Amino acid sequence: MMSGQIPQLRPIETPLTRPRLLARGITRRCAWCGDRKAYFLGWFKRQERCRACGHAYRRGDEAFELGAITANIILTFMSILITILVIVALTAPDVSVVPTVIAAGFFAVFGPAIYYPVSFTLWQAVDLWMRRPTEAELRGERDETL
Numbered sequence: 001m002m003s004g005q006i007p008q009l010r011p012i013e014t015p016l017t018r019p020r021l022l023a024r025g026i027t028r029r030c031a032w033c034g035d036r037k038a039y040f041l042g043w044f045k046r047q048e049r050c051r052a053c054g055h056a057y058r059r060g061d062e063a064f065e066l067g068a069i070t071a072n073i074i075l076t077f078m079s080i081l082i083t084i085l086v087i088v089a090l091t092a093p094d095v096s097v098v099p100t101v102i103a104a105g106f107f108a109v110f111g112p113a114i115y116y117p118v119s120f121t122l123w124q125a126v127d128l129w130m131r132r133p134t135e136a137e138l139r140g141e142r143d144e145t146l
């Protein structure tokens, strides 16, 4: 997975407030620095460290992908639920079943791929929310490990 250009580990000067972390995560930005490219080389291809700040998204967590998959499932299921609720609200009392199933099925099939990158940045934000970065991490001196 280690490919592409990885910059020198950069200190993080902007405070990592929780609203800022979530805003960065849900918009597919690096939770550390807010860079748009984050650690992605393509839609599905990523490297271990941010392309701008050099901070690792994993932070020593071997099971990071489990959290990202969970975030992906939650985003996909929320899309399905919102789609069904909107169509039912718009067409009630004569609910159109076939368009509802087709629209919800679209998110069921393509949701995991659509949300793949966001699920990683969002989980990175949640991880930094729950496991607050150490002073050494923020200074860019070393990565935290479990």
Ligand SMILES: [Zn+2]
Residues within 6 Å of the ligand: 030, 031, 032, 033, 034, 035, 038, 050, 051, 052, 053, 054, 055
């Ligand atoms: Zn970054």
